[in-house]
Amino acid sequence: MLDERRLAILVESAKYDVSCSSSGSKRQNTVGGLGNACFGGICHSFSPDGRCISLLKILLSNNCIYNCEYCLNRRSNSIPRATATPDEICALVTEFYKRNYIEGLFLSSAVVKTPDYTMELLFETVKKLRTEYHFNGYVHLKGIPGADRLLIERAGFFADRISFNIERPSETSLKLLAPQKNKDAIIAPMKMLALDKYYDTQLKRRKDFLPAGQTTQMVVGASPESDAHILKLTEYMYQNYKLKRVYYSSYVPTNFETSLLPYEQVPLIREHRLYQADWLLRFYGFTADEITGNDGNLSLEYDPKCAWAIRNLGLFPVEVNTASPEMLLRVPGIGVKSAYRIIQARKYAKLDFADLKRLRVVLKRAVHFITCKGKFIGNKNEYDIQNVMIAAETAENAEQLSMFGAESSKISALTGEL
Amino acid sequence: MIIFICDYKIDGLLSALFISFTENIKPEEVIDRATYQPRFDALIREIKTDKQSAERVKKALYKYAGDDVIAHLKVCLSSCNPKALSIAFNYARYILEMRKDISENLSQKCVSDFSYLVQRVLHERHIVSGFLRFQESASGVLYAQYAPDNDITSILAPHFLRRLGRTPFVIHDKKRNKIAISDGRAIKIDYTDLPATFALSENESAINDLWRRYFKAVNIKERKNTRQQDGYFTRRYRHYAFETWE
Numbered sequence: 006m007l008d009e010r011r012l013a014i015l016v017e018s019a020k021y022d023v024s025c026s027s028s029g030s031k032r033q034n035t036v037g038g039l040g041n042a043c044f045g046g047i048c049h050s051f052s053p054d055g056r057c058i059s060l061l062k063i064l065l066s067n068n069c070i071y072n073c074e075y076c077l078n079r080r081s082n083s084i085p086r087a088t089a090t091p092d093e094i095c096a097l098v099t100e101f102y103k104r105n106y107i108e109g110l111f112l113s114s115a116v117v118k119t120p121d122y123t124m125e126l127l128f129e130t131v132k133k134l135r136t137e138y139h140f141n142g143y144v145h146l147k148g149i150p151g152a153d154r155l156l157i158e159r160a161g162f163f164a165d166r167i168s169f170n171i172e173r174p175s176e177t178s179l180k181l182l183a184p185q186k187n188k189d190a191i192i193a194p195m196k197m198l199a200l201d202k203y204y205d206t207q208l209k210r211r212k213d214f215l216p217a218g219q220t221t222q223m224v225v226g227a228s229p230e231s232d233a234h235i236l237k238l239t240e241y242m243y244q245n246y247k248l249k250r251v252y253y254s255s256y257v258p259t260n261f262e263t264s265l266l267p268y269e270q271v272p273l274i275r276e277h278r279l280y281q282a283d284w285l286l287r288f289y290g291f292t293a294d295e296i297t298g299n300d301g302n303l304s305l306e307y308d309p310k311c312a313w314a315i316r317n318l319g320l321f322p323v324e325v326n327t328a329s330p331e332m333l334l335r336v337p338g339i340g341v342k343s344a345y346r347i348i349q350a351r352k353y354a355k356l357d358f359a360d361l362k363r364l365r366v367v368l369k370r371a372v373h374f375i376t377c378k379g380k381f382i383g384n385k386n387e388y389d390i391q392n393v394m395i396a397a398e399t400a401e402n403a404e405q406l407s408m409f410g411a412e413s414s415k416i417s418a419l420t421g422e423l
Numbered sequence: 424m425i426i427f428i429c430d431y432k433i434d435g436l437l438s439a440l441f442i443s444f445t446e447n448i449k450p451e452e453v454i455d456r457a458t459y460q461p462r463f464d465a466l467i468r469e470i471k472t473d474k475q476s477a478e479r480v481k482k483a484l485y486k487y488a489g490d491d492v493i494a495h496l497k498v499c500l501s502s503c504n505p506k507a508l509s510i511a512f513n514y515a516r517y518i519l520e521m522r523k524d525i526s527e528n529l530s531q532k533c534v535s536d537f538s539y540l541v542q543r544v545l546h547e548r549h550i551v552s553g554f555l556r557f558q559e560s561a562s563g564v565l566y567a568q569y570a571p572d573n574d575i576t577s578i579l580a581p582h583f584l585r586r587l588g589r590t591p592f593v594i595h596d597k598k599r600n601k602i603a604i605s606d607g608r609a610i611k612i613d614y615t616d617l618p619a620t621f622a623l624s625e626n627e628s629a630i631n632d633l634w635r636r637y638f639k640a641v642n643i644k645e646r647k648n649t650r651q652q653d654g655y656f657t658r659r660y661r662h663y664a665f666e667t668w669e
């Protein structure tokens with residue numbers, strides 16, 4: 006079994022990877038096996054940084070041959086090094102899993118010897134976990150850029166999800182900060198994992214290959230790219246690489262010996278706004294251009310849907326009893342669940358404001374953008390509405406929310422749902 | 424004002440619905456026989472649970488509202504809300520009145536009350552399915568204890584049967600002295616007290632230490648946000664997640 010010292014080292018080096026989700030897979034248990042996957046994911050604990058703990062997030066090794074400036078594991082950094090064997094990881098996962106500490110494993114590694122050698126080790130671990138330990142819980146593997154595509158493909162038949170991290174939002178920043186990595190080594194496997202041959206086009210889902218798809222992550226604020234640039238890139242990747250999620254991690258300085266990186270931490274609110282904007286891209290039918298408007302960056306004062314609505318006041322108010330689902334979703338304060346409830350309930354009777362309250366639609370923001378049976382009870386002045394939106398944000402202390410979370414009663418920091 | 428008194432179980436509820444329809448009585452409240460306190464402000468109607476009439480109502484509910492309706496009524500009955508029986512009754516009565524599935528007509532109070540209660544119970548089940556902690560006994564049985572707000576043991580245990588497979592386990596609701604026992608194939612629900620202590624497996628304490636160590640190591644100190652941690656991981660559930668204990 007892995008000892009406490011190595012566990013701490015290997016987790017310390019893995020924890021900045023923000024992907025924590027255990028969702029997207031419906032893997033079933035097998036006879037005599039251990040575990041299954043829950044499609045919506047399950048949080049098992051929350052650490053003092055407010056993040057959900059769902060998976061055992063660990064590296065196989067932090068002994069890296071590369072020297073990426075932003076990374077703790079860079080070769081030139083004098084930190085304690087450790088390596089675990091595939092069996093040690095498998096044993097730890099099963100012991101933790103059966104006690105219900107975790108949903109599964111998020112396994113990554115520094116580049117040991119070569120990308121192929123490292124990917125082979127990752128593959129061996131996940132294969133062992135499935136075939137020798139009969140583990141059917143969730144497994145997220147981090148792909149090693151530059152590894153042989155066959156190795157990556159083989160791992161995809163055992164893992165639920167694979168991610169290749171784009172790391173920096175532009176090629177220039179990547180070249181500057183991670184000179185041994187190149188954009189193509191990251192993009193090529195992402196393209197491969199999006200190939201049609203892995204999809205059942207009729208059932209519109211993946212075959213036995215990576216049921217929870219692929220994701221990526223980029224660090225925000227370590228390089229000068231604007232939110233508009235980041236969202237454009239995100240939109241492109243969703244459209245072209247069939248990504249399930251793009252994760253954003255606001256930059257935390259870990260290397261004070263270089264002038265290439267800022268010494269200041271990036272405020273969590275920027276990351277939070279990006280998650281909200283990302284949600285608008287994925288579920289609300291917004292384009293990246295609509296979200297950012299003419300500004301390069303998202304408003305820090307209120308969420309991007311409010312910002313869009315205030316820029317487009319001429320389109321409001323909309324009548325809740327007749328508005329299209331798409332337009333309802335664009336009303337500040339009306340989320341996917343509220344829109345669904347409204348659409349269902351209005352089939353039976355015309356709704357008024359009291360009905361909306363009964364449907365548990367939060368009206369604080371929405372009243373300024375809707376009518377019910379022709380009645381409007383909001384404010385039409387742009388300046389006043391802006392102030393109301395800022396006040397609503399302040400009341401919710403949204404700036405304290407960062408990247409993770411779970412429940413819909415609050416603005417979901419996990420998803421950025423609006 | 425008429426009040427129905429019936430058994431707090433699905434057949435008790437269905438029997439009350441049967442009487443309500445056949446005798447055309449709309450009770451103001453439906454109260455659990457076990458907790459009923461005599462009242463003098465209402466006419467009391469005691470309902471005896473009757474399997475046959477319950478079966479007839481069940482058939483009708485299935486016909487109008489689909490396969491999940493009885494399961495949802497059971498979930499509602501497992502709520503800790505003192506009005507759960509009345510809320511389930513009003514919802515089911517509305518289905519029978521309208522003769523169709525009305526689950527999405529949330530502007531109706533009886534539907535939104537019911538839907539809210541069901542969501543609350545299912546939410547607690549979801550939360551607990553992550554926060555519950557098992558300990559391994561020397562004999563290899565996994566044991567977890569908890570005290571949920573709602574009576575969720577019967578709907579929680581199947582989740583663990585699916586994932587733990589052949590590993591036997593016990594989930595113990597300390598509040599209600601209710602236990603779910605899995606022998607690795609099926610679940611049995613029982614009401615009993617269990618011994619306060621039992622012998623743990625050899626490596627239990629080492630695994631506990633590793634988990635505590637993991638919890639500490641995975642935290643990013645520079646991003647301290649205990650307010651968010653408190654919001655998502657409320658104190659009453661932390662009681663079982665020993666890694667958070669100071």
Ligand code: SF4
Binds near residue numbers: 183
């Ligand atoms: S290759 Fe990965 S682990 Fe190695 S230094 Fe670069 S980012 Fe860090």
